Amino acid sequence: MGAVASGSYASQQPMLAFSARVAGDAARTRVVIDFEGKPEFSIHYVGGPERIIVDLSATAFGFPAADLAPRGLFKDIRYGTMEADSARMVFTTERPVKLVLAEVQENENGGHRLVLDAEITTKDKFAEMLKTQDWNASAAVPSADEVGPVVEDGVFTVAVDAGHGGIDAGATGAATKTSEKTVTLDFARLLSERLNKIEGVKAFLTREDDTFLSLSERVVLARQRHADLFISLHADTLSQKDIRGATVYTLSDRASDRMAENLAARENLSDQLAGFSIDHGRPEVADILLDLTRRETQAFSVSLAENVVKSFEGQVGLINNPHRQANFQVLRAPDIPSVLLELGFLSNAEDEKLLLDETWRTKVATRISEAVDRYRRRSLANGG
Known part of the structure; x- marks a missing residue:
């Protein structure tokens, strides 16, 4: 050798x-x-x-x-x-x-x-x-x-994660056949643009084009760029086509309800679709990959979710119980507050129209940006 x-x-x-x-x-x-x-x-x-x-x-x-x-x-x-x-x-x-x-x-x-x-x-x-x-x-x-928390750099960094991509197209619109990966990327670009207009905030995309990223890659990319927040964007389908509205998910080992559990199971299959799989191995070995989110980080994630729901109320359609929990692999960064946002359901005709409407997307992106800024200011005020 x-x-x-x-x-x-x-x-x-x-x-x-x-x-x-x-x-x-x-x-x-x-x-x-x-x-x-x-x-x-x-x-x-x-x-x-x-x-x-x-x-x-x-x-x-x-x-x-x-x-x-x-x-x-x-x-x-x-x-x-x-x-x-x-x-x-x-x-x-x-x-x-x-x-x-x-x-x-x-x-x-x-x-x-x-x-x-x-x-x-x-x-x-x-x-x-x-x-x-x-x-x-x-x-x-x-x-x-x-290796640990990054020293405060004075910039509040947000990872905007467009769900799916590449071989993994995600859900498909009932009427237009538009793929979820296209909807999420278009919205991610708009949201990132809005966030970057806020003084002291820097947003970046985990994927900038139609590229497949494994769930773990998304988390690692966020950590490498020292993200203070991680927002994963999706627009799923349901067999019940009358259900519509936005939902905000945070991580939990136990799902809050059957719908959240089923959705997480489908989203976690993304890696298998492209031939990737997570090898859990012994706990000693796999802990860096799938650590349970620290309690403090989880509390911050819940706070962010509540801020998003508050911004949407009366302005953007929400499903019943809009803040839900499930075991999403993409939310498992142990030190980054993370939420998964279902913008709406491509299986619902009215939601599909809104998801493809530039005016609606701009309004939603603005509301999310306001929620992030409110969360950021509160965190700074509390010394976080």
Whole structure:
């Protein structure tokens, strides 16, 4: 595989790596390797194809190869001894990635584990990492203590997420056959434009064209850009064509009602439609992907939902009990208040007309912007 890039380690007996596991999806993947002692390691990136190189002190790999079978962001994982005092692991990735965590942690029952968290990045950022890395030193990777809430930057950032996209068209209009992915993107552009007119607010789109994004990618993109709010936009269909009006959903492990439960189940199938699936793995491994939303974040999400409902009342049609809860994967960012907004139902003829009407969309986007601004001002006043 080539020489160890960062200098040879002191000659020593190989340390046993006795267990390994991988869990993740198309946006973020975690690798955990258990060692009998505390391993030394260094990290580097290689292009053509994109790879992560992990150089280790002398290591005996004593786990079944199936334990490190590639999944998630990785399409190939190889490892082995380099020289008497060194070993190497090579992770070939499906797309440009970066490590957001690479550290050795102490196990409760003795020994240590190497934890690697890989996350999607852009081609430009990966190319920059290749140019700036020093092969005589390990690439800089945040430790667990450095990964957490972002320092207040003075800008209130909103991720506007147009539901569906690409191969996943979503629902279809009963009369016009307009796809949900088109309705949500058109509205997302309008809402983002309105939000960006508010002083101190910066909005961005998770997708800017007809592109498929996995549910996890949407969340990761929001976190990478330090979003303070996440708003996912949808326009579903129901078998009961007389039901119409907007609904605001927040995350809950238990759905507030059968309609919310069924809707969440359909929306969570989006990844499977495009061949993606979330590997839950052991709780220890999957916690970075599907952490339960912190109570504080959930309270903020509910506050935002209530602000949206308040803005809509008397101005925009709402269904009965307009604030509902369900287990939506796309709302699972542990540190970003998040809501899913059903603008209306494409299965209802009147809602469909409104969803395609520019005047109505402008009014709704304005109302949502006012709700976001009211939420932002209240959060600032409370020191949040």
